[in-house]
Amino acid sequence: MVLGKLGSALHAAVQKLLRSPLVDEKSVKELVKDLQRALLQADVNVRLVMELTKRIEERSLKDEIAPGVSRREYVIKVVYEELTAILGEKSVPLTLKAGKPNVYLVVGIQGSGKTTTIGKLAKLIKKKGHRVGVVAADTFRPGAYDQLHQLAEQADVPFFGEPKAKDSVKIAQKGVKHFTSEKAEVIIVDTSGRHKEEKGLIREMQQIAKAIKPTEIILVVDGTLGQQAAVQAAAFHAATPIGSIIVTKLDGSARGGGALSAVAATGAPIKYIGTGEKIDAIEQFVPTKFVGQLLGMADFEALLQRVKDAEAMPEKELAKAIMSGRFTLKDMMAQVEAMGKVGSLSKILSMLGLGYKVPKEMQQTATENLEKWKVIMKSMTEEEMETPKCIHRSRTDRIARGAGCQPKDVKELLRQYSQSKRLIKSLRKRRGGMRLPGMLGGQQLPKGGR
Numbered sequence: 001m002v003l004g005k006l007g008s009a010l011h012a013a014v015q016k017l018l019r020s021p022l023v024d025e026k027s028v029k030e031l032v033k034d035l036q037r038a039l040l041q042a043d044v045n046v047r048l049v050m051e052l053t054k055r056i057e058e059r060s061l062k063d064e065i066a067p068g069v070s071r072r073e074y075v076i077k078v079v080y081e082e083l084t085a086i087l088g089e090k091s092v093p094l095t096l097k098a099g100k101p102n103v104y105l106v107v108g109i110q111g112s113g114k115t116t117t118i119g120k121l122a123k124l125i126k127k128k129g130h131r132v133g134v135v136a137a138d139t140f141r142p143g144a145y146d147q148l149h150q151l152a153e154q155a156d157v158p159f160f161g162e163p164k165a166k167d168s169v170k171i172a173q174k175g176v177k178h179f180t181s182e183k184a185e186v187i188i189v190d191t192s193g194r195h196k197e198e199k200g201l202i203r204e205m206q207q208i209a210k211a212i213k214p215t216e217i218i219l220v221v222d223g224t225l226g227q228q229a230a231v232q233a234a235a236f237h238a239a240t241p242i243g244s245i246i247v248t249k250l251d252g253s254a255r256g257g258g259a260l261s262a263v264a265a266t267g268a269p270i271k272y273i274g275t276g277e278k279i280d281a282i283e284q285f286v287p288t289k290f291v292g293q294l295l296g297m298a299d300f301e302a303l304l305q306r307v308k309d310a311e312a313m314p315e316k317e318l319a320k321a322i323m324s325g326r327f328t329l330k331d332m333m334a335q336v337e338a339m340g341k342v343g344s345l346s347k348i349l350s351m352l353g354l355g356y357k358v359p360k361e362m363q364q365t366a367t368e369n370l371e372k373w374k375v376i377m378k379s380m381t382e383e384e385m386e387t388p389k390c391i392h393r394s395r396t397d398r399i400a401r402g403a404g405c406q407p408k409d410v411k412e413l414l415r416q417y418s419q420s421k422r423l424i425k426s427l428r429k430r431r432g433g434m435r436l437p438g439m440l441g442g443q444q445l446p447k448g449g450r
């Protein structure tokens, strides 16, 4: 597994919070300690860890939380967001313009994983339906030609090279020319890793780049370097505006978290990560997804989206009103509409393992009837909506006529309303609750505190 140790430590920290009976200052502080330990062990920079965890603690305890979202959910969201933020948030794919060959020049320190990565990339891009060619311009290491040749065969892409070539710039030029005339869409150029430090590497990179004018230069960085990886990344990022990064060897590396965060901190975009020696062991680097995986929760993006939607609900005032005991037909409609948009908060909770379930039928009736109910409410008077109790038989008939429906439809709406109202009442009694219950939820509350 990628960053196995860091992943399980982060997962354990989050699970501990989810299981703790109460989410308060003490449990948040404990979470922060656990996160610090996990990140420092993965060689994430101390300053970065301290800043990150300070933000997590502050936001978790001080932010105002939208109704419909519990502090527990919110803390998880904060952890997720802050971890994602240090990895660069956005994922940028490799530049792939149509109509002309896209030339990727791959550079990196000795043994960082360039040649292996080129095999992986070539296979991946070919699988996406593009014509790919690889060029062996490593004239330094004796086995380099054969190594890339074999990888090209595995990836089933054409290969260009001359086993006895001496001049890497010339061979790179020849290769690009060759594949351009073959109408390749992507040409990937391997270079030698004769350098052990950045200066020489960057000088050579600039020389080749001048000759072949790549569309993108890819720096391959060894993830086992931990935060040391940042030195190369920073020098590289300063030297070229068309640079992106692939971090390799993240399978099982204890220091991978440090490498990723340090490289991201230089501002250079990480586009792929290498996760093994085999030709398929490469993944596009999508920080949101990556952190989700690290935290060990399946559908993290969906969870985040739902919490965000809940936060966007226009009903803080409404929630307050409901909690204070006021709940009119209008309030109910507003809530049904909001729920329709959000899907169901119960899903978030079940994803978080809190076993909170809203009966499906209940959700469906509400959303299916939403349009009808809106029409019915339009033919009600303001007084009727504020105090539905006053709606008796003759009024029911009048409303139904006005709305072009049956009296039973009006009765159904009123029945749902009183059911919700009863539910809310009982919930308010049971707990000084924070959740916005209403007709769509709140039947089985999660055990323990929030």
Ligand SMILES: Nc1nc2c(ncn2[C@@H]2O[C@H](COP(=O)(O)OP(=O)(O)OP(=O)(O)O)[C@@H](O)[C@H]2O)c(=O)[nH]1
Residues within 6 Å of the ligand: 108, 109, 110, 111, 112, 113, 114, 115, 116, 117, 138, 141, 144, 191, 192, 193, 194, 248, 249, 250, 251, 273, 274, 275, 276, 277, 281
């Ligand atoms: N575990 C693991 N090993 C990797 C990964 N990527 C590359 N390697 C290994 O790292 C070693 C060096 O890989 P190469 O692709 O030859 O590295 P290079 O940068 O081309 O090396 P030079 O051309 O000599 O500079 C090989 O043993 C690869 O199998 C990875 O993602 N995970």
Ligand SMILES: [Mg+2]
Residues within 6 Å of the ligand: 114, 115, 116, 138, 144, 190, 191, 192, 193
């Ligand atoms: Mg190589």
